[in-house]
Amino acid sequence: ADINAGKAKAAVCASCHGADGHASIPTYPNLAGQNAGYIEAALLAYKAGQRTSPQAAIMKSMAMPLNEQDIKNLAAYYSSLK
C-alpha cells in the first residue's frame, strides 16, 4: 500500500475525520492509528451496502468511488498516523 497516495485521497475525509485522523465531531470515529485491516473492512462494508444506519449513508457515498487500491492506501495512511 502507498501511504502518500492514501494521504492524497484522504483530503476529502478530513472535514469529518480531522486532518490528523482525530475526528472533529464526536459521533464520528477517530481513524489515526486504527488497524489498517479494520479500516479496509469498514470501507468495503460501506461500499457493499452492509452498513445501513442513517449515518452510514454518508460513508457509503464516500466509499463508492474507491477502488481496492484506494482503500488499501487510505487504510495504510490512517493506520500510520498517531
Next chain:
Amino acid sequence: ADINAGKAKAAVCASCHGADGHASIPTYPNLAGQNAGYIEAALLAYKAGQRTSPQAAIMKSMAMPLNEQDIKNLAAYYSSLK
C-alpha cells in the same frame, strides 16, 4: 456514564479488542481513545441489524444483550483508555 461499570461489562470484549482496547487481531478495531459518541452509534447500529457484513454478525450477537446504559458505560470506558 459509569466508566467502572463499563470496564466490568468489557471483560467479554477483551478477547478481540484487547484488555487495553488495542485489538489483538488486525481486522478488528482498536477502541482505546475512540470517541464515545461513535462507539455508542456503532453498538446501536449492530444491535439494530444495520451492519450486515459477515464480520458484523459477531458484533450483533455481542450488542444484542446490551441496554442503553450498558452501551453508554462501555463507550465511556473505551473512550477513557489511551
